[in-house]
Amino acid sequence: MATQVESPIFVLTSWFKGLGQKRIRIVRLISQLTFLFVLNGTFLGLSRIPAPLPVHLPVGSPFVTAWGGFQAMQYVVSRGQFPFLVLGMFFLTGAIFGRMFCGWACPVGFWQDLLSWLPISKTKVGRTDNRGFIFIAWFGIIVSLLVLAISGLDRISGNAITSDARNQMFFDFFDPVGFLFGTLYYALTWENITLDYNFIASLDKVDMGVRLKFILLIAVTLMSMKVPRAYCRWICPTGAILGACSRYSILTVKVDKDAVVENLTSSANACPMGISISEFTTEGIKDTLCTLCGNCIDANPDALSFGIRE
Numbered sequence: 001m002a003t004q005v006e007s008p009i010f011v012l013t014s015w016f017k018g019l020g021q022k023r024i025r026i027v028r029l030i031s032q033l034t035f036l037f038v039l040n041g042t043f044l045g046l047s048r049i050p051a052p053l054p055v056h057l058p059v060g061s062p063f064v065t066a067w068g069g070f071q072a073m074q075y076v077v078s079r080g081q082f083p084f085l086v087l088g089m090f091f092l093t094g095a096i097f098g099r100m101f102c103g104w105a106c107p108v109g110f111w112q113d114l115l116s117w118l119p120i121s122k123t124k125v126g127r128t129d130n131r132g133f134i135f136i137a138w139f140g141i142i143v144s145l146l147v148l149a150i151s152g153l154d155r156i157s158g159n160a161i162t163s164d165a166r167n168q169m170f171f172d173f174f175d176p177v178g179f180l181f182g183t184l185y186y187a188l189t190w191e192n193i194t195l196d197y198n199f200i201a202s203l204d205k206v207d208m209g210v211r212l213k214f215i216l217l218i219a220v221t222l223m224s225m226k227v228p229r230a231y232c233r234w235i236c237p238t239g240a241i242l243g244a245c246s247r248y249s250i251l252t253v254k255v256d257k258d259a260v261v262e263n264l265t266s267s268a269n270a271c272p273m274g275i276s277i278s279e280f281t282t283e284g285i286k287d288t289l290c291t292l293c294g295n296c297i298d299a300n301p302d303a304l305s306f307g308i309r310e
């Protein structure tokens with residue numbers, strides 16, 4: 001790993017200067033804000049719909065209006081059923097739009113984008129590690145689904161099953177972002193936790209699982225400040241499954257055939273998912289980490305554009 005050091009003033013100045021050239025970034029920001037409120041919109045009077053979406057909506061988020069993709073998958077498996085509908089949703093959206101929901105809609109992705117804007121020097125992760133650490137997400141997916149499949153089979157065979165969250169949403173029991181998007185709200189509402197100088201002491205009033213999630217959240221937050229979208233790259237099960245379904249997505253980012261490869265360095269540097277320059281091709285981006293965010297196009301609009309994969 002190599003560290004790029006930039007002063008906070010330089011980063012802020014560049015950010016404001018570059019705003020005019022970030023047309024896609026601005027449209028995406030509007031989209032992310034809209035989805036943030038729509039997907040957490042019950043407090044605005046929006047109804048909940050029992051439909052899974054290819055975004056990460058931690059279980060227990062108080063105002064959610066839909067099911068997160070992996071959360072829906074866990075629930076179905078925990079009932080002893082095969083998640084045909086959820087997998088179909090992942091395949092369909094992944095095949096057409098790739099991971100566009102990650103770039104343009106998911107509130108957890110948006111939260112990490114906000115963290116990455118903090119004027120803190122970023123760490124560049126080598127291509128091999130960037131790809132390799134995805135095993136963390138797949139490990140979480142396999143363990144969670146195995147545990148839930150066993151509990152689901154018990155359920156349909158009539159054995160007693162407790163209503164413990166681990167029997168329905170195993171991954172979410174440990175999911176650090178669940179603390180931020182759900183647990184924190186309830187803990188504050190029930191006054192278990194106080195957001196003042198007593199905060200750390202008040203954690204004594206919540207159970208061990210909540211404290212573990214809080215510690216993991218701190219770790220993920222710090223990591224996402226240094227490595228943009230670290231949770232999306234390596235931990236999120238929804239993103240990993242969507243990525244697997246989007247390898248040959250119809251929509252992609254393409255390099256102009258007359259583009260000079262050296263000029264693509266600025267695009268690779270602008271990529272929040274750390275996609276290497278070698279993955280930028282005239283047929284389309286080859287890396288399943290691509291969220292179609294468009295940052296690379298903003299960085300080099302003459303050489304790159306959204307397009308249909310060939």
Ligand code: SF4
Pocket residue numbers: 054055056101102103106107108109110231232233236237238239240
């Ligand atoms: S990978 Fe990131 S943006 Fe995509 S669903 Fe997961 S948290 Fe959301």
Ligand code: SF4
Pocket residue numbers: 253267270271272273274275285289290291292293294295296297
């Ligand atoms: S390759 Fe481009 S569109 Fe894909 S994630 Fe990176 S910056 Fe975004």
